[in-house]
Amino acid sequence: MPNIIAVDAMGGDHAPKAIVQGAALAVAELKVQILLVGRQDEIEKELAEANAPSGAISILHAADVIDNNEAPTFAIRRKKESSLIKGLNAVKEGQASAFVSAGSTGAILAASTLIIGRAEGIERPALGVLLPNRKGFTFLVDCGANVDCKPTYLAQFAQMGSTYMNSTMGIKNPKVGLVNIGVEQEKGNALVKEAYGLIQTRAEQTGLNFIGNVEAREIPLGAVDVAVCDAFIGNIILKYTEGLAKGLMGIIKDELMADPISKTGALLAKGAFKRVKKNFDYEAVGGAPFLGLKNPVIKAHGSSGATAICSAIRQSVLFMANQT
Amino acid sequence: MPNIIAVDAMGGDHAPKAIVQGAALAVAELKVQILLVGRQDEIEKELAEANAPSGAISILHAADVIDNNEAPTFAIRRKKESSLIKGLNAVKEGQASAFVSAGSTGAILAASTLIIGRAEGIERPALGVLLPNRKGFTFLVDCGANVDCKPTYLAQFAQMGSTYMNSTMGIKNPKVGLVNIGVEQEKGNALVKEAYGLIQTRAEQTGLNFIGNVEAREIPLGAVDVAVCDAFIGNIILKYTEGLAKGLMGIIKDELMADPISKTGALLAKGAFKRVKKNFDYEAVGGAPFLGLKNPVIKAHGSSGATAICSAIRQSVLFMANQT
Numbered sequence: 001m002p003n004i005i006a007v008d009a010m011g012g013d014h015a016p017k018a019i020v021q022g023a024a025l026a027v028a029e030l031k032v033q034i035l036l037v038g039r040q041d042e043i044e045k046e047l048a049e050a051n052a053p054s055g056a057i058s059i060l061h062a063a064d065v066i067d068n069n070e071a072p073t074f075a076i077r078r079k080k081e082s083s084l085i086k087g088l089n090a091v092k093e094g095q096a097s098a099f100v101s102a103g104s105t106g107a108i109l110a111a112s113t114l115i116i117g118r119a120e121g122i123e124r125p126a127l128g129v130l131l132p133n134r135k136g137f138t139f140l141v142d143c144g145a146n147v148d149c150k151p152t153y154l155a156q157f158a159q160m161g162s163t164y165m166n167s168t169m170g171i172k173n174p175k176v177g178l179v180n181i182g183v184e185q186e187k188g189n190a191l192v193k194e195a196y197g198l199i200q201t202r203a204e205q206t207g208l209n210f211i212g213n214v215e216a217r218e219i220p221l222g223a224v225d226v227a228v229c230d231a232f233i234g235n236i237i238l239k240y241t242e243g244l245a246k247g248l249m250g251i252i253k254d255e256l257m258a259d260p261i262s263k264t265g266a267l268l269a270k271g272a273f274k275r276v277k278k279n280f281d282y283e284a285v286g287g288a289p290f291l292g293l294k295n296p297v298i299k300a301h302g303s304s305g306a307t308a309i310c311s312a313i314r315q316s317v318l319f320m321a322n323q324t
Numbered sequence: 325m326p327n328i329i330a331v332d333a334m335g336g337d338h339a340p341k342a343i344v345q346g347a348a349l350a351v352a353e354l355k356v357q358i359l360l361v362g363r364q365d366e367i368e369k370e371l372a373e374a375n376a377p378s379g380a381i382s383i384l385h386a387a388d389v390i391d392n393n394e395a396p397t398f399a400i401r402r403k404k405e406s407s408l409i410k411g412l413n414a415v416k417e418g419q420a421s422a423f424v425s426a427g428s429t430g431a432i433l434a435a436s437t438l439i440i441g442r443a444e445g446i447e448r449p450a451l452g453v454l455l456p457n458r459k460g461f462t463f464l465v466d467c468g469a470n471v472d473c474k475p476t477y478l479a480q481f482a483q484m485g486s487t488y489m490n491s492t493m494g495i496k497n498p499k500v501g502l503v504n505i506g507v508e509q510e511k512g513n514a515l516v517k518e519a520y521g522l523i524q525t526r527a528e529q530t531g532l533n534f535i536g537n538v539e540a541r542e543i544p545l546g547a548v549d550v551a552v553c554d555a556f557i558g559n560i561i562l563k564y565t566e567g568l569a570k571g572l573m574g575i576i577k578d579e580l581m582a583d584p585i586s587k588t589g590a591l592l593a594k595g596a597f598k599r600v601k602k603n604f605d606y607e608a609v610g611g612a613p614f615l616g617l618k619n620p621v622i623k624a625h626g627s628s629g630a631t632a633i634c635s636a637i638r639q640s641v642l643f644m645a646n647q648t
Contacts, residue, residue, distance in 0.1 A: 181555075189556045221574075233560060239539050262594075262596035276576050
């Protein structure tokens with residue numbers, strides 16, 4: 001079977017235009033077939049505008065759309081004709097091998113778990129995100145699925161994160177750290193104290209490269225390839241990164257504009273600041289994978305443009321090719 | 325009774341020299357008397373070198389020192405002759421009104437709770453820290469005392485944080501937010517969901533200015549004056565701020581050095597970068613207060629120099645003057 005990626009044409013702030021354009025970019029770049037799921041007439045209109053190569057893109061009509069404001073479990077029970085549910089069913093039934101959506105994280109998680117199902121040995125699927133660090137990327141797991149975790153979940157996140165970084169991202173023997181408030185084994189809250197032992201046991205059994213606790217301050221410096229935490233912590237780290245980078249860049253801007261010499265310097269250094277910004281560009285990174293499902297499911301950023309959608313599709317192809 | 329501040333002369337990386345020098349700065353600047361607690365001979369030697377004004381500084385001899393590597397509860401039981409225990413006893417017995425130490429956070433917390441005792445209606449003392457934001461400071465409570473919290477603790481942190489920002493820092497009607505992964509009331513883990521209702525009830529009863537949940541990304545932008553969370557989250561935010569600022573400044577430096585024009589720009593903008601760095605200078609902010617004790621206790625940064633110790637003493641004077 002060729003690689004067919006089901007793509008939710010209706011999810012995200014700029015759907016369906018950006019999604020269809022992103023799919024067109026992806027088929028031009030990658031040897032991949034795409035099944036766009038959503039309202040047929042709207043998709044056809046956008047396809048005509050996007051000048052997509054014919055043959056590589058097909059459409060699966062879905063009349064309904066689940067939006068971000070709906071309660072996930074309620075929405076997926078009621079909206080059987082939504083692009084999310086129909087797209088995931090296409091994967092379940094073998095019409096496609098992976099699914100990409102820029103829609104509601106909660107709805108994608110709930111529907112994927114229900115329809116595609118969990119991989120063997122996994123209690124809870126988790127969302128991983130690649131955070132830029134000083135040397136490359138840290139894979140932060142979980143950052144969006146499980147806000148209340150049991151220690152066993154964290155041990156599974158450690159394993160899934162390591163496998164993803166190794167197989168999909170090509171990092172050999174990735175360093176895995178448990179996010180904690182100190183490096184000593186006895187540090188932390190009840191959850192991480194128990195998780196530590198479980199991950200250590202797993203490391204002895206499977207060769208997982210567990211380096212122990214990692215303090216939050218070491219993450220941006222690139223101390224680990226995989227940072228393991230519950231989704232409450234993960235989401236706070238993710239959002240805080242965004243806010244702090246913005247806040248810090250704001251402070252820098254204010255100070256650069258505060259005296260004429262610095263102002264001149266800032267003008268000259270414009271190129272450097274552009275490159276710094278690129279480091280934090282999620283469009284190039286692509287989507288965030290849900291780990292622990294039977295098939296690859298990628299969550300693209302809600303405000304994805306065409307480039308970000310194309311990156312997410314690329315990510316799903318890599319994920320798929322290397323899933324064991 | 326005049327203001328007498330007991331200062332742990334033996335706590336911190338640069339004790340006793342930096343502590344004694346900081347005390348000398350404080351008595352010169354503030355109308356305050358200081359009781360230096362620690363090894364008499366070492367303190368006398370440093371006092372002679374520091375050229376401290378005579379009369380305002382006295383010494384309480386303590387032969388022992390508790391260091392950072394000792395288990396707090398064990399150390400405070402065994403080392404009755406330590407500067408920490410003797411200093412806190414001086415406060416308990418009325419010889420001093422407040423206590424400042426750059427020693428082990430865990431030991432200070434455990435010993436303060438035991439010796440000075442909790443204020444009425446407080447189940448757990450908490451550590452607050454002033455984090456620089458885009459507009460000024462956010463008071464982050466708890467960031468170092470309680471890694472496993474009950475919802476009632478968080479409600480008390482909200483109240484104590486608000487009182488501190490109002491009375492000690494002079495912020496009228498401070499905005500209090502509960503750190504969460506979304507702004508809607510139903511968001512979050514079990515702990516914050518329950519805490520939300522408790523803080524809201526308290527707001528109705530006491531006039532606390534509770535603005536609801538605050539997302540981590542809004543904290544560096546100055547959305548709230550008080551950010552309430554458990555110490556696991558608080559410590560991660562605190563340490564992550566340090567790491568991310570360092571990581572980001574590193575990336576900026578690399579990019580500025582990557583081409584000759586940017587490099588020239590960076591040279592011209594040197595003044596601006598110095599001012600940015602000053603924004604993150606903990607030496608000027610002073611110490612972190614323990615809230616919810618019967619007397620003010622201030623934790624100074626472990627690597628405090630004389631200026632930071634002086635700032636922490638200033639902080640304790642403000643705290644003391646405004647404690648209700």
